[in-house]
Structure formats: structure tokens, C-alpha cells
Amino acid sequence: MLTYTLRRLLLAIPTLLLISLVIFLLVDLAPGSPASEIPLTVPPEVREKILESLGVNQPIFVRYLLWLKQFFWVEPLNGIDWLFGTNYAEGMQRIISYQTRSPVFPLIGERLPQTLTVIGTAYLVGVLIALPIGIYSAYRQYSLFDQFGTMFAMIGFSVPTFFTGTVFIIVFGVWLGWFPTKYDTTLEVTDWDSFVKQLRQMAMPVMVLGLANAAAISRYMRSSMLENMRQDYVRTARAKGMSERTVVLKHVLRNSMIPVVTIIALGIPSIFGGAIITENLFGVNGIGAALIGAIRGNDLPMVQTLAFIFAILIVTFNLIADVLYGLLDPRIRYD
Amino acid sequence: MKLKTALLGAACAMAFAPAAFAERGADGNVNVLYWQAPSTLNPYLSSGTKDVETASLILEGLAGFNEKGEVVARLAESVPTVENGGVAADLTSITWKLQPGLLWSDGTPVTSADAKFTWEYCTHPEGGCAQAARYEGVTAIETPDDLTIVIKFSAPKPNPYTAFVGGTSPILQAAQFANCLGAAASTCTEQNFGPIGTGPFVVTEFKTNDTVSLAANPNYRDPAKPAFATMTVKGGGDAEAAARAVMETGEFDYAWNTQINPELQAAMAGGGKGVFLNGFGTLVERIEMNMTDPSADLPEGERSTTKHPHPILTDIRVRTALSMAIDRQILVDVGYGNAGRPTCNLVPAPEMFASDNTGCLTQDIEGAKALLDEAGWVVGADGIREKDGKKLKLLYQTSTNPVRQDFQALIKGWWNEIGVEVELKNIDASVFFGGDAGSPDTFQKFYADVEMYANNFDGTDPEPYLAQYMCDKIPGPDNQWQGENINRFCDPAYDALVKEMSATAEMGKRAELAKKMNDMLTKDSMVVVPLVDRGRLSAASTTLGGVVLNTWDTELWNAQDWFRIK
Numbered sequence: 001m002l003t004y005t006l007r008r009l010l011l012a013i014p015t016l017l018l019i020s021l022v023i024f025l026l027v028d029l030a031p032g033s034p035a036s037e038i039p040l041t042v043p044p045e046v047r048e049k050i051l052e053s054l055g056v057n058q059p060i061f062v063r064y065l066l067w068l069k070q071f072f073w074v075e076p077l078n079g080i081d082w083l084f085g086t087n088y089a090e091g092m093q094r095i096i097s098y099q100t101r102s103p104v105f106p107l108i109g110e111r112l113p114q115t116l117t118v119i120g121t122a123y124l125v126g127v128l129i130a131l132p133i134g135i136y137s138a139y140r141q142y143s144l145f146d147q148f149g150t151m152f153a154m155i156g157f158s159v160p161t162f163f164t165g166t167v168f169i170i171v172f173g174v175w176l177g178w179f180p181t182k183y184d185t186t187l188e189v190t191d192w193d194s195f196v197k198q199l200r201q202m203a204m205p206v207m208v209l210g211l212a213n214a215a216a217i218s219r220y221m222r223s224s225m226l227e228n229m230r231q232d233y234v235r236t237a238r239a240k241g242m243s244e245r246t247v248v249l250k251h252v253l254r255n256s257m258i259p260v261v262t263i264i265a266l267g268i269p270s271i272f273g274g275a276i277i278t279e280n281l282f283g284v285n286g287i288g289a290a291l292i293g294a295i296r297g298n299d300l301p302m303v304q305t306l307a308f309i310f311a312i313l314i315v316t317f318n319l320i321a322d323v324l325y326g327l328l329d330p331r332i333r334y335d
Numbered sequence: 336m337k338l339k340t341a342l343l344g345a346a347c348a349m350a351f352a353p354a355a356f357a358e359r360g361a362d363g364n365v366n367v368l369y370w371q372a373p374s375t376l377n378p379y380l381s382s383g384t385k386d387v388e389t390a391s392l393i394l395e396g397l398a399g400f401n402e403k404g405e406v407v408a409r410l411a412e413s414v415p416t417v418e419n420g421g422v423a424a425d426l427t428s429i430t431w432k433l434q435p436g437l438l439w440s441d442g443t444p445v446t447s448a449d450a451k452f453t454w455e456y457c458t459h460p461e462g463g464c465a466q467a468a469r470y471e472g473v474t475a476i477e478t479p480d481d482l483t484i485v486i487k488f489s490a491p492k493p494n495p496y497t498a499f500v501g502g503t504s505p506i507l508q509a510a511q512f513a514n515c516l517g518a519a520a521s522t523c524t525e526q527n528f529g530p531i532g533t534g535p536f537v538v539t540e541f542k543t544n545d546t547v548s549l550a551a552n553p554n555y556r557d558p559a560k561p562a563f564a565t566m567t568v569k570g571g572g573d574a575e576a577a578a579r580a581v582m583e584t585g586e587f588d589y590a591w592n593t594q595i596n597p598e599l600q601a602a603m604a605g606g607g608k609g610v611f612l613n614g615f616g617t618l619v620e621r622i623e624m625n626m627t628d629p630s631a632d633l634p635e636g637e638r639s640t641t642k643h644p645h646p647i648l649t650d651i652r653v654r655t656a657l658s659m660a661i662d663r664q665i666l667v668d669v670g671y672g673n674a675g676r677p678t679c680n681l682v683p684a685p686e687m688f689a690s691d692n693t694g695c696l697t698q699d700i701e702g703a704k705a706l707l708d709e710a711g712w713v714v715g716a717d718g719i720r721e722k723d724g725k726k727l728k729l730l731y732q733t734s735t736n737p738v739r740q741d742f743q744a745l746i747k748g749w750w751n752e753i754g755v756e757v758e759l760k761n762i763d764a765s766v767f768f769g770g771d772a773g774s775p776d777t778f779q780k781f782y783a784d785v786e787m788y789a790n791n792f793d794g795t796d797p798e799p800y801l802a803q804y805m806c807d808k809i810p811g812p813d814n815q816w817q818g819e820n821i822n823r824f825c826d827p828a829y830d831a832l833v834k835e836m837s838a839t840a841e842m843g844k845r846a847e848l849a850k851k852m853n854d855m856l857t858k859d860s861m862v863v864v865p866l867v868d869r870g871r872l873s874a875a876s877t878t879l880g881g882v883v884l885n886t887w888d889t890e891l892w893n894a895q896d897w898f899r900i901k
Contacts, residue, residue, distance in 0.1 A: 031774065032765030038382050038465070040768070041793045044817040046467040047770070050382075053463025053518070100374040100543050101381070102524040107543050169576075174583045181576065181584055182368070182569060185546050283571035285372070285545040293372075293544055298765050 005323060012315050019311045020071075024064050027304050034098045034298040054098050067304065070095045075105055099299040108287065108306070114185050115274040115286030122206045123271050126213025127264060133214070134221020134260075138229065139248055149218060156215025165208045165281040172204060179203050182283040205282045209275055213267070220263050224256040231255075258328050265321040269313035360551045360564035362899035365879065367891075368590040370577040372544040372570015377527040378503060379457050380520060382465040387502050388591070389547055389568050391889040393440075393532035394505035397431050397450070397484070398496065400887035402614070404685040404795040406496050410437060410445065410506065410533060415495075417840065426491035426840050431499070433482040438554040439508050440537045447478035450499060452509035461517035468793070469497045469504040493840040494796040501794060502889035505532070535561040535895035545570055555895065562881075562898035575599065581609040581874040588879040591890055594872050596738075597672025609877055613673050615870040616886030617684050617800075618791040620675075620742075622657075622731075622864040624648050626823045629730070629782045636812045639781045641823055647727060648784060652710040654861035657785075659706070660749040662698035667867055669745065670738040674872035682797045682853045683868040685887075687842070690850040692858050695865075703753045712754070720754040728756040732776075732783040734764040739787060742866070772815040779810040781821060789869060795887055798845075801852045802833045824862045829855055 034056060038047050051057060070093065077089035094103040137149040173181040180201050189195050228234065229252055237247045274288025287306065294302035326332050373389040375381050397411040406414050412432045415421020422429045437445040454476050457464040472492055477485040486498055498504055508531045515523035528541040533556070536549035547568040551561050569587070578593035580586045582603040593611065595603075604611060628643035637643060647653055663677030679695040682688050712720035712727050720727040731747065733739045740761060747757040760783065762776045767788075775782050792800035802808075803819035806827070810818035829852060836848040856863045873890060875882045881896040 031769075031771075031776075032763065033769030033771045035770045036765040036768035039384075040790045041468075042382050042465065043468050043471075043799070044819065046465070048817070049460075049467065050463040050465055053461060053520070096521050099381075100527075101377075101521040102375070102527065102543070106524070110542055110545070169579070174579065177584070180586055182572070182580055182586055184569075185542060186540060186548055186567070280572055281576065283569060283576075285542075285571045289571055290544060296765075297374075298769075 001323075001326060005319070008319050008322070012319070016308075016312060016315060019315075020068065020308050021064070023307045023311065024067065024304055025060075027300055027307065028060055028063070032298050034300070037099075037297050054096075056098075066093075067095065067301070071305065071308065078103075078105065095301050095305055097294070097299050097302045099294065099297045099302065104302055104305045107290065107302070108309070111274075111285065111287045111290050112272075114183070114284055115279070115288065116271065118183070118202055118205050118279075118284050118286065119209065119271045119275055119288075121202060122209035122275075123213055123267065125206055125210035127217055129210065129214040130217035131221055131260075134218040135225055135248070135253065137218070138222045138225030141226065146222075149222070153215040153219050156211045156213075160277075161208050161212055161275070162277045162281060164211065165204070165278055168204050168208060169281070183285070185285055205275075205278050205284055208281075209278055217260070217263065217267075220260050221256070224259050225252060228252045228256045258325065261324055261328060262321045265317055265324060269310060269317050272313050273310050359555070359559055359561065362562040362564070364565045364567065365563040365589070365897060365899075366587045367566060367568045368577045368580055368587040369568055369570050370572050370574055370590070370592070373547055373568065374544050375527050376530055376538060376541060376547070377507075378505060379462075379464050379466055379507070380527060385570075385591070388889040388891050390530070391502035391505065391534065392536045392549060392566070392568075392891050392894055393534045393538060393552075394507065394530055395532065395534045396501060396505045397433070397499040399501050399892055400795060400885065401892075402883050402885040402887070404887040406500060410434060422495055426488070426493060426495070428485055428487045429492075429495040431484040431486070433484070434556065435482060437533060437556060439531050439533060440552045440554050441508075441531050442554055443508075443510065444481075445506070445533060446481040447484045448481075449509045450484045450506050451476045451478050452512070453505075453507045454498065456507060456512055456516060456520075457504075459517040459520075462520050466503050468799075469500075471497070473498055491838060491840070493837070493845060494798060496796075497794070501887075502892065503793060508532070536566055539565075557895065560895040562896075566894070578603055578611075578874050581876055582606045582611075583608060585609070585876060588876040589882065590874045592871065593874045594671075594674060596670075597668065600672045600674075600872075603874075607877070609874050611673065611872055611874050612882065612884040613870045613872045614884040614886040615676065615684060615868055616791060617682065617797070618789050618869040619678060619681060619683055619865050620787065620789040620867040620869055621681070622746075622785050622787045622866060623781075623822050624654050624657075624862050624864065625781050625784050625786070626825075626862065627781075629784060631782075639823070640811050641809060641825070645784070646725065647729070650710050651861060652706045653712070653727075654864070656703040656706040656710075656753060657750065657755070658695055658861050658864045659699045659703040660753050661695075661746055661864070661866065662749065663696060663866055666742055666745060669741050671867060671869060674870045675867045676870070678865050678868035679857060680853055680868075681856055681863050681865055682801070682849055683865075685795050687846045688797050688849040688853075690853045690857075692854060694858055698749070700749070700752055707753060707755075714754050718751075718754060719756045726756060727754065728758070729784040730758045730760060731785050731787070732760040732762060732767075733787040734767040734778075735761045736764065742787065770817065772817075777816065779816045779818065779821060781810075781823075786821075787866075797849050797853075798833075798836055801836070801849060804852075804856060805830050805833055822862045824856065824860070826855065826860075 035047060035051055074089055074092045074094055078094060081087055081089050097104050133149045137146040140146055169181050172178045183201050187198055189198050234252060237251050274286045276288040276292045279286050279288040291306050369385050371385045373386050375386050376390045378387040378390045395409045398406050398408050398414055401407045408414050410433055412434050415429050415431060439445055454470055457467055458470050472488045473486055474489045475487040499506060511526055511531050515526055529538045535552055535555050537552045539550050540548040549566040551564050574594050577590040578595050581590045583606045585608040625648060626645055627639050627641055628645050629639045633643060667675040667677055677696055679692045680690050707720055712722045715721045731743060733743060743759045747759060750757050766774055766776050767778050770777055778786055778788055804824050806825040808818040808820040809823045810816040832848055832852050836845060839845050857865060871886055873884060878900050880898045880900045883893055885892045
């Protein structure tokens with residue numbers, strides 16, 4: 001198991017390097033230029049100067065190598081400096097965002113807390129809703145509850161979040177006035193009142209995303225349960241006189257969880273990636289909103305860095321899912 | 336409706352004027368929504384409106400513009416003019432006097448050295464200063480004493496109100512930015528995100544592209560202002576959500592640029608929690624005619640260059656007919672509602688510079704047809720006009736944007752009616768306005784017959800804007816397609832007028848010249864076909880008093896006078 005994990009880790013290095021190159025080239029060669037963000041009232045000479053100071057005019061491979069160095073050397077050093085108060089990275093040029101003309105990583109750090117709270121809670125809520133629905137739907141296949149669960153999943157799948165979000169805003173924000181339509185990122189939870197405020201402002205984005213997440217996971221749970229219910233060991237367990245409760249929740253559920261856990265683990269990187277549409281809609285201003293803002297503003301360093309961080313997360317969680325699989329199912333060993 | 340809104344606003348301001356004399360910080364918090372969130376608070380590092388306007392709460396210049404476009408003193412004692420001796424008779428220098436006793440928000444005195452430093456900061460060759468145009472022609476800044484700033488120009492400057500005037504060129508604190516000159520500008524994150532200023536507010540927390548938290552400046556020069564103790568500027572979402580947050584849910588007191596379609600404007604105005612404010616500046620949506628041949632048959636490097644005149648559009652009768660076929664009022668109703676009005680002028684404002692040119696406002700399809708007949712374009716079997724075996728066919732391009740695509744469809748309909756075949760093309764804005772010399776789709780390259788976009792000028796002086804149409808500013812391969820004379824218009828008589836204007840100081844005469852140039856480009860030649868004068872549309876809560884929409888400076892220009900209507 002350990003050798004397997006190590007081998008996978010080593011293999012991840014060339015994979016990530018290749019991904020970084022592809023991301024860099026894709027983002028860079030895509031049509032569009034940061035110059036389009038400069039208003040037409042700015043004369044061409046000034047425009048040229050601005051672009052020059054951003055370093056846009058250097059050849060692409062120079063910028064790629066510089067970015068690699070900054071990502072893997074300068075930024076980690078800055079992280080160490082920040083943690084331990086040292087100054088190894090002094091004088092080194094960091095990855096600078098075109099939009100804000102400031103280093104990219106602190107901007108990401110600023111965005112992460114609200115993304116993790118809102119999107120993370122939504123994911124958790126989604127999983128907590130999905131599992132019981134999936135289990136019971138499978139146990140009582142074709143029952144009224146199962147039909148209802150199927151409908152719920154269909155709605156969650158097919159209605160896009162920008163639509164449910166807007167409907168929620170109009171119903172709960174405008175008509176009923178229960179929840180604020182804009183998320184306040186400066187709110188600090190210090191007492192009961194601010195905690196309630198936080199809950200209220202999280203309610204709508206969490207509901208919208210939770211619905212979408214729950215739809216997918218409940219379907220996986222249901223089909224995995226159904227598959228296991230028909231297995232011989234289930235009949236054996238029942239023949240031995242075990243209670244239905246033990247059969248379903250202990251034997252069937254445990255075996256059915258194997259693929260579902262993988263699905264859930266693979267979905268975790270998307271929490272860090274944020275939710276582009278929902279974040280924008282409710283003004284959560286997390287990573288997703290930062291990414292779309294950077295794309296709109298042709299802020300190449302920001303887009304490249306964010307996309308690459310997502311790539312790292314996805315590769316890592318794939319690895320974690322594979323290892324978890326081995327732990328959950330003793331029949332699977334990689335050695 | 337517009338008048339009613341204005342009158343209501345005025346009435347509110349009158350009725351609650353006494354409230355403005357309340358003490359500093361008495362009115363609590365005010366919530367402002369900039370759906371395009373501010374990225375930095377240093378306006379010299381970003382030309383984005385959102386950044387410049389938010390920064391204007393903290394940083395100020397010597398003077399600014401009021402809602403009528405007049406220069407009003409801010410940090411200066413008064414506005415220097417030739418009459419009061421502040422501007423040299425030969426127009427080569429201007430002398431500003433700072434108000435005595437001014438303090439930065441950190442308590443240190445504001446001196447003329449700060450202004451001089453700001454000029455050095457922005458004109459540093461490696462800094463990439465976004466507002467360098469405000470300091471164009473400034474050769475030196477002298478500081479004979481702590482309160483006097485003498486700005487010297489390389490040549491007579493009839494409009495000396497560029498450096499340190501308006502939200503785009505505020506004064507930075509020399510002590511704070513001393514280590515941020517040139518290439519070091521982007522390493523100064525702390526300074527750029529938290530500048531020390533003289534404005535009514537100071538930054539307490541800045542979350543990039545998200546939220547700016549501000550508090551009343553304890554050292555603001557008027558001890559009774561601002562009425563609000565704190566201000567929050569929140570970003571994110573879109574124009575519609577922003578309008579809703581003020582007009583329907585009342586969560587925010589002011590929302591910037593709530594440009595939404597006319598039906599939604601009407602629906603939201605009924606909410607009763609806020610009012611839409613609109614004001615008109617110089618932004619004009621227009622169709623530009625290509626005076627050169629964009630044909631793909633020409634070798635690369637010769638397309639859309641002055642080597643080959645346009646085969647169809649060089650005839651003024653065709654250009655005029657195309658303009659006559661357009662019903663501008665319908666365009667306004669479909670696209671902008673209260674935030675737009677039809678115009679025939681390239682320079683629609685300030686009032687003294689606006690020509691009385693209204694000839695294009697009524698649509699005349701029959702007249703357009705007659706004009707094309709006269710020009711020798713006769714209707715062929717398929718309804719398309721032709722002349723010497725050549726069809727009257729135009730490629731009409733613009734950037735991707737729902738309103739522009741509506742405009743394209745409508746105009747195509749009218750042009751089809753007069754027998755012109757139209758092919759539409761829309762290009763992603765980041766490419767169209769990207770200026771990449773390697774791309775065939777930039778608006779400067781103009782590989783199309785006509786194109787549509789909007790442009791305006793900074794401040795109140797149209798001179799640099801009108802100078803864009805000089806012969807030597809035509810984009811072409813030799814200047815990496817960087818010129819501003821998009822139509823490739825070239826008229827020595829026009830160039831002469833530009834020269835004359837640059838040497839004229841008398842305002843009446845300047846206005847006359849500007850009008851003449853405007854007419855030469857629009858009604859006399861129809862090279863530029865203006866469509867809509869696009870205003871600003873913002874939303875303010877009914878409980879927020881003192882708001883005056885200003886299109887000549889930043890929208891937050893008078894935030895120190897805002898107060899809560901109780």
C-alpha cells in the first residue's frame with residue numbers, strides 16, 4: 001500500500017508539469033488581451049506603457065518558466081516567510097495579478113474562507129440529504145417515496161443554479177424578506193446574533209448548491225444499494241434471521257458505500273474551486289467569483305494560478321479516493 | 336419622468352437640508368454596491384471606473400468637476416484662471432494654492448511636495464501609470480513654498496485643468512508612496528490597498544474585488560462631515576442584482592451603474608424603496624464608417640489602409656442614406672430606456688460644446704432610397720441595390736453584448752428596407768477592444784465596412800478627443816494598428832482646425848471650433864454616425880439624502896454630503 005502510494009505520488013509530478021504547461025498555453029493563446037480592460041479614453045502611448053509594466057509583451061516561454069519558478073519556488077518561500085516571520089523571499093518577484101497589481105496568493109487566501117464555509121456546508125448538506133434519500137429509495141424501490149426522490153433528483157439535475165438562485169432571491173429575498181440577497185464577507189461570528197446573521201446569509205446559497213449536490217449523490221447511493229440488495233449474501237443474512245435493520249444498515253449499506261465514498265471524495269476539489277455562478281449571484285465573492293472575474297478581466301496570471309491549483313487538488317483527491325477504496329474494501333489491495 | 340425624478344430629488348434635498356448640518360458620523364453606516372468590485376484603491380494603477388470612483392472616497396485632487404462640468408476647488412483655495420492670475424497669460428503655467436492647515440488622514444500636513452511627488456510617481460517610465468494622460472505636456476512642477484504648486488507646460492495649454500483635477504488624478508501622500516516608484520509600484524500592496532488620503536473616508540479593511548470597509552476621516556477638513564460614520568462598498572453580481580438590492584429589497588443605499596433593460600427599470604421603479612438617477616455625459620454609441628477598403632482580396636497589410644479607398648462608402652450619399660434609414664428613438668427604447676437619448680453629435684456635451692445638430696433624429700426611409708437612386712445604386716432583381724455589377728453589401732461588426740446585437744438586428748432591418756444587404760458579425764469584447772496587432776478582429780484593424788461601439792472623453796474638454804480624427808492618427812501596419820482615427824478620415828481642413836483649437840484659449844472660440852469639427856465628422860460628412868447618447872444610470876435608496884449624480888467626475892464625488900433621511 002505504501003509503495004503504491006509513493007509510486008502514485010511520484011507519477012503525479014510529471015502529470016502536474018504537463019497540466020501546468022497545457023493550462024498556461026491554453027489560457028495564454030486564447031484570444032483576448034488585458035488591453036481590452038483599459039478604457040478607450042486612455043491614449044495608445046499610455047496603453048503601451050501599462051502593458052509593458054505588466055510584462056505582457058515578453059515571449060511566452062520566458063513567461064512560462066518565470067511562472068513555474070514563481071509558483072514552485074518564490075511563492076512557497078513567501079509562505080514560509082509569512083508563517084515563520086523569516087525573509088527568504090525578499091526581493092523576489094511574486095506572481096502578480098494584472099487586475100489588482102498585487103500578488104495572487106494573498107488574494108486567493110482572502111477568498112478561501114467564504115468559499116470553504118459556504119460551498120463546504122452546501123456539500124455537507126447535500127451529502128446528508130442524499131444518503132438517506134438514496135438508501136430509503138432503494139429499500140422501497142418504486143414506492144411513493146422513491147418516485148418523489150426521483151423527481152427531486154431530476155429537478156436538482158435539470159434546473160440550473162442561476163435559475164433556482166434567482167427564484168430563491170425573488171421568493172425568499174424580495175417577497176418574504178427572510179434572507180439577505182447579498183453575502184457580507186466582512187461579518188465575523190463573535191456571538192449568537194452574528195452567528196444567526198451568518199446562518200441567514202448562508203441559507204440561500206447553501207440551499208441552491210445543496211439541492212444540486214444532493215441530486216447527483218442520491219442517485220449514486222440508490223443504484224449502488226439496489227445492486228447490493230440482490231446479492232447472495234443479503235439473502236444469506238436474512239435466512240440467518242437477522243433483523244431488516246441489521247441487513248440493510250450494516251451489510252448492504254457498508255458495501256454500497258464503497259463507490260459512493262469515491263464519488264464524494266472526488267467531489268471535494270470542487271469545494272475549493274467554488275461555485276462560479278452561485279457565488280456571483282449571492283455576492284459570496286469566493287474563489288469561483290475570483291476565477292470568473294479574472295477570466296472576464298483577462299487577468300492571465302490569476303486564471304493560470306487558480307486553474308493549476310484546481311489541477312493539483314483534483315490529482316490529490318483522486319489519489320486519496322484510490323487509497324480510501326483500498327481501505328474500505330479489503331479485497332482491493334494494490335501491492 | 337426624468338423631470339419628476341429630478342424635482343423629487345431637489346425637493347428631498349431642500350426638505351432635509353437641515354439634516355446636513357448634523358455632526359460627523361451621526362448617521363451610522365451607508366451601504367454602497369459596485370457590482371464590478373474595486374480591484375485596487377490606487378487609481379494610478381488602474382483605469383477602471385470602479386477603482387477610480389471608490390478611491391475617490393479617500394484620495395482627492397486640487398479640484399474636481401461638479402455635476403454641471405464646472406471646475407470646483409477641493410484641496411485648492413480657489414480655481415486659478417487667467418482672469419485671477421492663476422494661469423499665466425501665455426497659458427504655459429498654472430499656479431495652485433493649497434488651503435492652509437490641510438491634514439492627511441494620519442494627521443500629517445498636506446504640502447506642495449506631495450503634489451510634486453504624485454507627478455513624479457505617475458510619469459515614471461517604468462510605472463505603467465494608467466492616468467499618465469492627465470500629466471501630458473507637464474514639463475516641471477515647482478514648489479516655491481509648502482502651499483504653492485506651479486505646473487509648467489511644454490506648450491500653451493488652453494485647458495490646464497488636467498493634472499490634479501478630478502478623480503482620475505488625485506494627490507498621493509509622498510511619505511507613504513516614497514518607495515513605490517516605477518517598477519516597485521506593484522510591490523506596494525499595502526499602500527495601493529490602503530492609501531492615506533484627504534477625502535471624507537479612510538480605509539479600514541480592503542478585500543480585493545469584494546468589499547471595502549471605510550470609516551469617517553477624523554482629519555477631514557470640514558469638522559461636520561461626513562454624516563456617515565462608516566461606509567461599506569460591496570462588489571459582486573451583476574447590474575440587475577444590484578438594482579434589485581436597492582430598489583426591491585432595500586439592503587443597499589446606493590448602487591452604481593444599474594444599467595438594465597427598460598422593462599426591468601420600469602418594474603423596479605415601482606418598488607418604492609429607491610429611485611433611479613440618470614445623467615448624461617459624453618458616451619456616444621455610434622456607427623463608424625470605414626473610408627478604406629477592407630476587402631479580403633487585398634494582400635495582408637493593405638486591407639483597410641489608406642492605399643485603397645472604400646469602393647462603396649467613399650460616396651457621401653451612401654453614408655447619408657445609411658444614417659437616414661435609422662430610427663434612433665426606437666434604438667433608445669429597446670436598449671436603454673431612461674439611460675439613453677438619441678443624438679446626432681459626436682460631442683453631445685458639455686452644453687457649450689454641443690452642436691445644435693438634430694437633422695438625423697427623424698427616420699426618412701424614402702429619402703434614403705432616393706439618395707441611393709441618385710448615387711446610381713439601382714434595385715436589382717433580388718431587392719438588393721447594385722451599381723456596375725457590384726452589389727451594395729456591407730459587413731457590420733461590433734462587440735458581443737445583448738444590446739448591441741439588438742441594435743444590429745434593428746439596423747439591419749432598416750438597411751435591408753432601403754436595399755442594402757447586411758452581414759452581421761459580433762466579436763468578443765476582449766478581442767474587439769484588445770488591440771492585439773496579430774488579431775484580424777480588433778476595432779482598430781476594422782476589417783469590416785461599418786462597426787459600432789461607444790466612446791467618450793475624460794473630463795469636460797473635447798480637444799484631445801476631436802484630435803483623434805487627424806490624418807496622422809490613422810491605424811495601419813506601420814504603427815501596429817494603434818491609431819485612434821478608426822474611420823481613416825483625413826481632411827487637411829480638419830487638421831487645421833485641430834491645430835487652431837490647440838492654440839485657442841478663449842472658451843467661446845474653443846466651443847465654436849469644437850462644434851465645427853463635430854459637424855465636419857457627423858452631419859457634413861457622415862463618417863461618424865452617432866446613434867445614442869448613453870447616460871449613467873444608478874440607483875439610490877429613498878432614505879439616502881444628498882446624492883447628486885455627476886457624469887463629469889466620479890459618482891461618489893460628494894459622498895461627504897450624503898446623509899440619512901430620517
